[in-house]
Amino acid sequence: MSKQGFTTGIVHGDRISGTEHGGVRQPIHTSVQYGFERVEDLIGVFQGTKKGGFNYARQGTPTTAALERKITGLEEGAGTICFGTGMAAITATFLTLLRAGDHLVSSRYVFGNTNSLFGTLRTLGVEVTTVDACDVENVKSAIRPNTRMVFVETIANPGTQIPDLQGIGAVCRERGIAYVVDNTITSPALFKPKAVGASLVINSLTKTIAGHGAALGGAVTDTGLFDWSAYPNIADEYRRSAGKDQGLLQIRKKGLRDMGAALSSEQAHAIAMGAETLALRVKQSSDNALALAQFLEGHEAVGKVFYPGLKSHPQYEIAQALFKGASWLLSFELLDAERMIDVVNALELPIKATGLGDTRTLIIPVAPTIFFEAGAQTRKAMGISDGMLRLSAGIEDIDDLIADFSQALKLAA
Ligand SMILES: *Cc1c(COP(=O)(O)O)cnc(C)c1O
Numbered sequence: 266m267s268k269q270g271f272t273t274g275i276v277h278g279d280r281i282s283g284t285e286h287g288g289v290r291q292p293i294h295t296s297v298q299y300g301f302e303r304v305e306d307l308i309g310v311f312q313g314t315k316k317g318g319f320n321y322a323r324q325g326t327p328t329t330a331a332l333e334r335k336i337t338g339l340e341e342g343a344g345t346i347c348f349g350t351g352m353a354a355i356t357a358t359f360l361t362l363l364r365a366g367d368h369l370v371s372s373r374y375v376f377g378n379t380n381s382l383f384g385t386l387r388t389l390g391v392e393v394t395t396v397d398a399c400d401v402e403n404v405k406s407a408i409r410p411n412t413r414m415v416f417v418e419t420i421a422n423p424g425t426q427i428p429d430l431q432g433i434g435a436v437c438r439e440r441g442i443a444y445v446v447d448n449t450i451t452s453p454a455l456f457k458p459k460a461v462g463a464s465l466v467i468n469s470l471t472k473t474i475a476g477h478g479a480a481l482g483g484a485v486t487d488t489g490l491f492d493w494s495a496y497p498n499i500a501d502e503y504r505r506s507a508g509k510d511q512g513l514l515q516i517r518k519k520g521l522r523d524m525g526a527a528l529s530s531e532q533a534h535a536i537a538m539g540a541e542t543l544a545l546r547v548k549q550s551s552d553n554a555l556a557l558a559q560f561l562e563g564h565e566a567v568g569k570v571f572y573p574g575l576k577s578h579p580q581y582e583i584a585q586a587l588f589k590g591a592s593w594l595l596s597f598e599l600l601d602a603e604r605m606i607d608v609v610n611a612l613e614l615p616i617k618a619t620g621l622g623d624t625r626t627l628i629i630p631v632a633p634t635i636f637f638e639a640g641a642q643t644r645k646a647m648g649i650s651d652g653m654l655r656l657s658a659g660i661e662d663i664d665d666l667i668a669d670f671s672q673a674l675k676l677a678a
Contacts, residue, residue, distance in 0.1 A: 271454065272544045274338045279331055291331035293534045297322040310422060313506075320566040324522050328530035332537045336474075336484045339453035339543075340466050343489030344513050345597045347482060347524040351449060352378055352467025354483030357520025358445060359414075362512065363500050365390030368412040371521075372398035373427050374421030374647055376447070377635050393445070401432030401581065413498065414443045419458065419588075420450040422621065423596045423631050427569040427580035430587060434462030443491055443512075450621070452657065454547040455589045465512070468499035470536045473622030476546050480535035481654060482528050487513040502596060534569075546660055551590035553626075553666060554658035558595050560667050566608075566677035568598040568652075593658040595624060596631070601650025604677035605630055609654065611673035614666060626659035626666060 269277070279291040300320040301307045305439040309315030310404050324346075325333070333345040348354040363369060363386065371383065373395040383393040408415075415437055417428040431444070437444035446458035447467040452474055458466045468474055470482030477546060487509075493499055494508030503514045521527060528536075551574075559574035570577070573584035574591030584591050599605055609617060615628040619635055629635065631653040636644050644650075658666075 272338065272541075275335050275543070276541050277333050278338060282331065282334065287642060289663060290532070291328055291537070293530045294326040295530060296326070306445045314642050322530070323525055323527045324517065325527075326530045326533075328537075329533040332470075332528075332540075333484070334451075335537060336468065336470075336486055336573065337536075337560040339540075340448075340468075340486045340488070341457055341459055341485040342466065343509060345469070345484050345486040346517050346521055347484045348521065349528050349532070350481045351471055351483035352382070353437060353524075353526030354467050354469075354485045355379055355447070356382060357516055357524055357526065358485050359386060359391075359465065359480075360389075360524070361516050361519040362443065362496075363391045363413055363499055366411060367414075367498070368392040368394065368409050369414050369416060370404055370407045370412055370425075371395050371416040372418060372421065374398070374424055374426045374428075375416070375418055376422055376449075377639055379416075379418075379447070380639065380643070397426075397431060397580065398428035399426055401429040401436060403585065404433050405436055406441065408442070411444055412440075413496075414445055416445045416447070418447040418450065419456055420573060420584075420592055420594060421638040422450060422594060423571070423635075423653060425573055425578065425596060426648075427503040427573055427583050430458070430583070437464070438462050438490075441495055443496065446487045450592050450594050451588055452547060452592075452622070455551070455592060456587055459488040459490065461587070462490060463488055470540075471622075472620075473547060473550075474543060475536040475539035476543065476622060476624055477535070477539045478620055478623045478625075480532040480539070482532055482536045485513075485516060497651045531535070547590065547593070549660040550593035550624075550658045553660070553663050554593045554595050554656075555591060555660060556663050557656065557666060558597075560670065561595075561597050564670075564674055566600055566604070566626075566674045568600045570598075571596040594655070595658065596648055596653055596655045598652045598654070599677050601677055602650070605652050605654065608673050611676055612669055613673075614661060614669045615656065621657045623657060624660050626661060627657040629655050631655050 310318035336345040412515040446463040449469040466486040493511035562570045572595040615626040
């Protein structure tokens with residue numbers, strides 16, 4: 266297929282790669298086993314010499330493979346592996362590419378469960394240093410001879426900090442360190458981490474890529490920029506492949522096959538259906554988030570508003586330069602934190618729920634819920650105040666959202 270635009274590629278991808286009976290979508294393949302006329306082909310699939318073959322659904326099905334091709338296309342990458350959840354994609358990436366004695370440098374501002382996973386990595390002998398990655402100098406000075414990987418999120422949840430994505434990419438390239446970027450909040454509709462030199466890109470498909478909140482999934486995409494043949498932790502059995510392919514091959518075998526957090530065909534199909542409208546939804550939800558952020562920033566009952574599309578945001582310039590929009594994620598604080606519960610209860614449209622990147626606006630108080638287990642000290646280090654509210658803007662009509670916030674905020678004025 267010749268190079269096509271973002272949405273053209275995703276809505277025509279299945280048909281052009283070939284489906285039965287002229288179907289416009291890849292069907293839901295429910296088989297766990299795949300049989301062959303000749304045993305040589307079965308052997309070829311096991312040995313990787315028969316390309317595109319399937320043997321057992323834990324390692325992929327035609328339906329999950331079609332979704333992998335789409336994600337690869339959206340990220341302009343070299344290949345993708347899908348998992349049952351975003352956390353499974355992150356866990357498989359860390360556990361298959363890091364070993365005891367290795368060192369990982371991460372942004373301090375990461376998804377709560379990723380931060381919790383760092384605790385597990387430490388028990389396995391992987392050293393983890395977390396830094397304020399908004400300043401590349403902090404990343405640089407944390408790097409040691411055994412640093413194998415740097416991990417960041419494009420826009421941090423809930424504080425919306427943006428790391429020096431480009432600067433960190435340059436440092437990683439110079440030192441031969443794998444650069445892993447979680448693109449969940451921006452999604453490939455707003456930003457492609459390949460543009461700043463990422464080696465691997467993580468997407469939680471559960472969020473904006475699916476968009477409907479009706480399926481869980483995750484993906485890791487290799488951008489093709491990193492030469493894994495120079496990476497020390499690739500097992501001998503995967504050294505036979507081309508250097509560029511070795512990282513993803515190891516993640517598929519050791520991560521997906523052995524750890525087993527496979528994406529089902531049903532869920533892959535649901536995600537692929539949602540993904541067709543990704544660019545349209547992200548445009549509308551980002552426009553809504555910007556309008557809400559501007560409204561909230563001007564409201565007398567509201568304190569700080571955290572949104573990279575506002576000029577008051579410390580990384581406004583980076584967001585303007587790198588992203589097509591500042592995303593659907595914003596957070597804000599009420600001046601009187603005591604009014605928080607009443608204000609949230611008075612909202613009629615936003616759903617009081619966790620989750621992100623849905624077509625419906627979602628709202629959640631951060632400290633007593635998603636960052637409760639992290640404890641007060643971690644919350645303080647991550648800039649999360651007791652009165653912080655996180656909002657994931659949906660695609661509703663903006664006038665309805667503004668009217669609803671206006672009436673609810675009267676309780677705090
Ligand atoms: C939600 C999320 C994840 C985890 O994804 P799941 O599909 O829920 O496992 C990882 N990173 C970020 C930034 C997220 O928002």
